[in-house]
Amino acid sequence: QTYNDAVILSANTTLNAGTGNILFGSTVDGAFTLNVNSSTVTTFAGIVGGGIGTALSSLTTNAGGTVSLQNVKTSGAQSYNDDATLNGKVLELAIREAVNNLVAGVDTGAWRPAP
Numbered sequence: 001q002t003y004n005d006a007v008i009l010s011a012n013t014t015l016n017a018g019t020g021n022i023l024f025g026s027t028v029d030g031a032f033t034l035n036v037n038s039s040t041v042t043t044f045a046g047i048v049g050g051g052i053g054t055a056l057s058s059l060t061t062n063a064g065g066t067v068s069l070q071n072v073k074t075s076g077a078q079s080y081n082d083d084a085t086l087n088g089k090v091l092e093l094a095i096r097e098a099v100n101n102l103v104a105g106v107d108t109g110a111w112r113p114a115p
Contacts, residue, residue: 006046009034009056017042024048031075033057039064042082049073 001015002023009030015022017038027046028034031054036042042061049055050073058074061067063081070087072078 003028012057028056029054031055031057033060033076035060035062036067037062041065042067044069044072047071047073 001017001020002025004023004025006026007024007028007030009028009032012033014035015037017036017040019039021041021043022036022038023041023043023045025045027050028044028048029050034056036059039062042065044067047070048059050071055073055075058076058078059072060077060079061082061084065082066085067080067082068085068087069080
């Protein structure tokens with residue numbers, strides 16, 4: 001399944017490619033969930049959830065293949081059950097979120113260093 005143009009979700013969406021590849025050649029936007037199932041290669045070549053539209057509610061890939069991502073923004077969970085190649089800001093955002101959670105825990109007193 002190949003989507004060369006920008007994709008804007010208008011409902012919660014599940015794509016099932018079986019043993020075929022899934023390629024998003026441009027942006028993917030829309031405030032809905034996207035579940036992508038392929039036992040081979042899934043590629044997000046453009047920005048996901050950060051283009052002209054809105055952040056996705058969530059993004060999930062199934063196990064058994066690989067996924068390549070650039071820059072992903074969701075308002076909810078991101079679950080990559082495939083082997084993932086992170087090219088861009090996905091890893092940076094995950095680290096930033098972890099640091100923000102740690103700072104929030106320190107600020108509220110919920111986290112303290114071990115004695």
